[in-house]
Amino acid sequence: xxxxxxxxxxxxxxxxxxxxxxxxxxxxxxxxxxxxxxxxxxxxxxxxxxxxxxxxxxxxxxxxxxxxxxxxxxxxxxxxxxxxxxxxxxxxxxxxxxxxxxxxxxxxxxxxxxxxxxxxxxxxxxxxxxxxxxxxxxxxxxxxxxxxxxxxxxxxxxxxxxxxxxxxxxxxxxxxxxxxxxxxxxxxxxxxxxxxxxxxxxxxxxxxxxxxxxxxxxxxxxxxxxxxxxxxxxxxxxxxxxxx
Amino acid sequence: xxxxxxxxxxxxxxxxxxxxxxxxxxxxxxxxxxxxxxxxxxxxxxxxxxxxxxxxxxxxxxxxxxxxxxxxxxxxxxxxxxxxxxxxxxxxxxxxxxxxxxxxxxxxxxxxxxxxxxxxxxxxxxxxxxxxxxxxxxxxxxxxxxxxxxxxxxxxxxxxxxxxxxxxxxxxxxxxxxxxxxxxxxxxxxxxxxxxxxxxxxxxxxxxxxxxxxxxxxxxxxxxxxxxxxxxxxxxxxxxxxxx
DNA sequence: GCAGCCGCAATTGTATGCAATCGTACCGAT
DNA sequence: ATCGGTACGATTGCATACAATTGCGGCTGC
Numbered sequence: 057x058x059x060x061x062x063x064x065x066x067x068x069x070x071x072x073x074x075x076x077x078x079x080x081x082x083x084x085x086x087x088x089x090x091x092x093x094x095x096x097x098x099x100x101x102x103x104x105x106x107x108x109x110x111x112x113x114x115x116x117x118x119x120x121x122x123x124x125x126x127x128x129x130x131x132x133x134x135x136x137x138x139x140x141x142x143x144x145x146x147x148x149x150x151x152x153x154x155x156x157x158x159x160x161x162x163x164x165x166x167x168x169x170x171x172x173x174x175x176x177x178x179x180x181x182x183x184x185x186x187x188x189x190x191x192x193x194x195x196x197x198x199x200x201x202x203x204x205x206x207x208x209x210x211x212x213x214x215x216x217x218x219x220x221x222x223x224x225x226x227x228x229x230x231x232x233x234x235x236x237x238x239x240x241x242x243x244x245x246x247x248x249x250x251x252x253x254x255x256x257x258x259x260x261x262x263x264x265x266x267x268x269x270x271x272x273x274x275x276x277x278x279x280x281x282x283x284x285x286x287x288x289x290x291x292x293x294x295x296x297x298x299x300x
Numbered sequence: 301x302x303x304x305x306x307x308x309x310x311x312x313x314x315x316x317x318x319x320x321x322x323x324x325x326x327x328x329x330x331x332x333x334x335x336x337x338x339x340x341x342x343x344x345x346x347x348x349x350x351x352x353x354x355x356x357x358x359x360x361x362x363x364x365x366x367x368x369x370x371x372x373x374x375x376x377x378x379x380x381x382x383x384x385x386x387x388x389x390x391x392x393x394x395x396x397x398x399x400x401x402x403x404x405x406x407x408x409x410x411x412x413x414x415x416x417x418x419x420x421x422x423x424x425x426x427x428x429x430x431x432x433x434x435x436x437x438x439x440x441x442x443x444x445x446x447x448x449x450x451x452x453x454x455x456x457x458x459x460x461x462x463x464x465x466x467x468x469x470x471x472x473x474x475x476x477x478x479x480x481x482x483x484x485x486x487x488x489x490x491x492x493x494x495x496x497x498x499x500x501x502x503x504x505x506x507x508x509x510x511x512x513x514x515x516x517x518x519x520x521x522x523x524x525x526x527x528x529x530x531x532x533x534x535x536x537x538x539x540x541x542x543x544x
Numbered sequence: 545g546c547a548g549c550c551g552c553a554a555t556t557g558t559a560t561g562c563a564a565t566c567g568t569a570c571c572g573a574t
Numbered sequence: 575a576t577c578g579g580t581a582c583g584a585t586t587g588c589a590t591a592c593a594a595t596t597g598c599g600g601c602t603g604c
Contacts, residue, residue, distance in 0.1 A: 079380060080558090104585070115559045116586090117361075124365065128372045130465075136323060137565050137586060152463045159466070163403050219396045221374070221476075222403070225469055232465075324588090348555070359589045360556085381556060381595050 081121035084112050088122060092131050092142055093207075093234035094200040099144035103132065129228050131235065143235060147285035150236040154280045157229050160222060161210065161276060162269035165256070167217040169265030176216045180257050183209050187253065203234050209253050213260075213272075233279070240283040252278065325365035328356050332366060336375050336386055337451075337478035338444040343388035347376065373472050375479065387479060391529035394480040398524045401473050404466060405454065405520060406513035409500070411461040413509030420460045424501050427453050431497065447478050447485075453497050457504075457516075477523075484527040496522065 088108075091097045103123060105116040112119070123140040126132035134140045145153070168176075187209065190202040207230040214226035252275040259268035332352075335341045347367060349360040356363070367384045370376035378384045389397070412420075431453065434446040451474040458470035496519040503512035 106585075117558055117560090120586095121364075121368065124368060125372070128369070138567095139586070149464070152465050155463055156465050156469075159407050160403065219399055220393070221396050221400050221473070225400075229465070350555075361588055361590090364556090382597095383556070 080112075080114055081118050081125070084108070084114070084119065084122035085125045087112075088126060089129070089131060089231060090204070092126075093204060093231055093238065095235075095238040096200075097142050099142050099235070099239060101142045103140040103142065105140070130232050143232075145232065145236055145239065147240070147287055149232075150240060150283065150285055151280075153229055153232045153236060154276060156225075157233065157276050158273060160225065160229070161213070162273050164214050164217040164219075164222060164226070165260070165268040165272045166265035167219070168213050169260050169263050169268050171218055172216055172260050172263070176212075177257075177261060179212055180209070180260075183212055184251070184253055184257065188251070200238065203237055206253070207231070207234050213256075216260075236283065237279070240285055242282050242284045324356075324358055325362050325369065328352070328358070328363065328366035329369045331356075332370060333373070333375060333475060334448070336370075337448060337475055337482065339479075339482040340444075341386050343386050343479070343483060345386045347384045347386065349384070374476050387476075389476065389480055389483065391484070391531055393476075394484060394527065394529055395524075397473055397476045397480060398520060400469075401477065401520050402517060404469060404473070405457070406517050408458050408461040408463075408466060408470070409504070409512040409516045410509035411463070412457050413504050413507050413512050415462055416460055416504050416507070420456075421501075421505060423456055424453070424504075427456055428495070428497055428501065432495070444482065447481055450497070451475070451478050457500075460504075480527065481523070484529055486526055486528045 088097070088103070097103075105119045105123070108122075109116050109119045123132055123134060127134045127140065130145075131143050132140050133143050183205065187202065187205040190198050190205055210230050211223075211226060214223045217223070252271065256268055256271045256275065259265075259271055332341070332347070341347075349363045349367070352367075353360050353363045367376055367378065371378045371384065374389075375387050376384050377387050427449065431446065431449045434442050434449055454474050455467075455470060458467045461467070496515065500512055500515045500519065503509075503515055
């Protein structure tokens with residue numbers, strides 16, 4: 057589930073291949089989502105149906121389905137008769153995302169601590185490994201990939217916790233977080249310091265749910281603290297003109 | 301084209317009018333959702349695109365969009381190349397729905413207690429009034445409406461709490477709960493006893509968040525306790541054949 | 545009689561065509 | 575020069591046409 061799609065044809069297009077006979081809208085959604093949370097697609101940009109369709113070599117019908125899915129996740133905003141735009145979350149939305157995570161994730165940690173098994177631990181280890189590998193690389197591409205990998209850790213946690221509904225919620229929250237971090241992240245190191253994920257995993261392995269929950273809460277706070285959520289966001293006009 | 305906004309076909313079918321020039325897929329989703337959580341559409345039943353389209357006098361394109369939305373909410377299950385079916389939540393799913401609510405709603409109550417204003421209180425009162433009106437009626441139709449009205453109370457709470465993301469989550473959870481209650485509800489009185497909603501509102505009015513949260517938690521527990529979640533659900537075959 | 549296979553009807557998946565809508569550039573009037 | 579309006583291009587919303595898939599029923603051969 058966490059495993060990302062294969063990217064075997066990445067070279068041809070900024071977006072890559074649709075895997076075989078399977079659902080193509082699904083595949084397009086994945087590709088677009090990755091592009092959005094990697095910020096290869098800038099927030100606010102318009103996604104023209106025909107254009108995306110040409111890129112993926114499908115009809116607008118399929119593209120529309122993919123865009124609709126993304127709009128449910130909050131990664132795309134669809135305005136009637138106007139089109140689909142990459143989401144451009146406001147600081148307020150960003151705060152709400154993190155509020156939601158602060159509420160949900162510690163509870164997931166507690167559940168996960170009670171259910172975690174050897175297989176899960178191995179998966180976590182794998183995720184941490186990949187993450188640190190990316191962290192030691194430099195370059196914006198690596199940093200974006202790191203943000204995604206970091207998200208995988210949290211998704212893994214949600215998966216282990218065993219509640220499918222909350223898992224879906226977390227999918228959405230993690231995706232939105234990634235976008236927010238890419239948008240408002242300040243320091244290069246989004247979740248830097250010493251690796252908090254590792255500490256959380258350690259607590260989980262000890263089946264110490266409450267501690268895992270506490271660590272997770274602090275972790276989320278750290279992530280949010282690294283953001284610059286001051287309202288630089290332009291626009292409201294009357295505000296923009298005040299004092300000039 | 302037929303002028304939109306007319307409701308000349310209202311009498312002909314169980315589903316009613318699509319509101320005006322607005323998005324028709326949205327309207328169809330609403331209608332179907334109501335029908336599902338009222339159990340006018342039985343769980344498991346197949347929703348044939350062409351059929352629904354005829355009913356609402358739209359093309360399959362629009363119906364597909366509506367069905368896709370419902371599948372995101374978990375009220376409809378879409379199987380590729382096979383079609384869309386009204387969700388038939390298992391007891392396990394039901395438990396997960398209530399677990400999620402136990403996690404989220406008390407937190408919402410606390411937020412809401414700090415933000416509730418006169419306008420909100422009036423809305424709550426209105427909701428309670430409607431609810432008790434329906435509770436005093438008899439007949440299955442009234443009971444179904446009561447379940448919906450009861451859901452409205454919880455949605456109102458989520459709205460007052462002020463987090464748009466959690467509000468959306470609650471929309472989904474409330475809808476799924478309604479379906480679960482209709483499916484597994486035991487006694488006629490789903491949220492009966494003395495009106496817990498009233499008590500919760502009272503706590504909110506006192507801005508006593510923690511108390512509101514506690515009451516809400518108990519309320520959710522009561523609702524779940526009224527369900528019959530034993531696994532009557534047939535199927536797993538090897539289980540079904542054990543001991544014969 | 546029954547297992548397996550073939551073919552058809554029903555239904556979904558996808559592409560495409562057409563009308564409605566939006567945004568912009570142009571243009572004339574004040 | 576600016577404002578108002580209008581005509582056009584681009585793009586979406588929706589319907590329809592066509593291809594692919596499913597599953598069911600009947601048929602055949604044993």
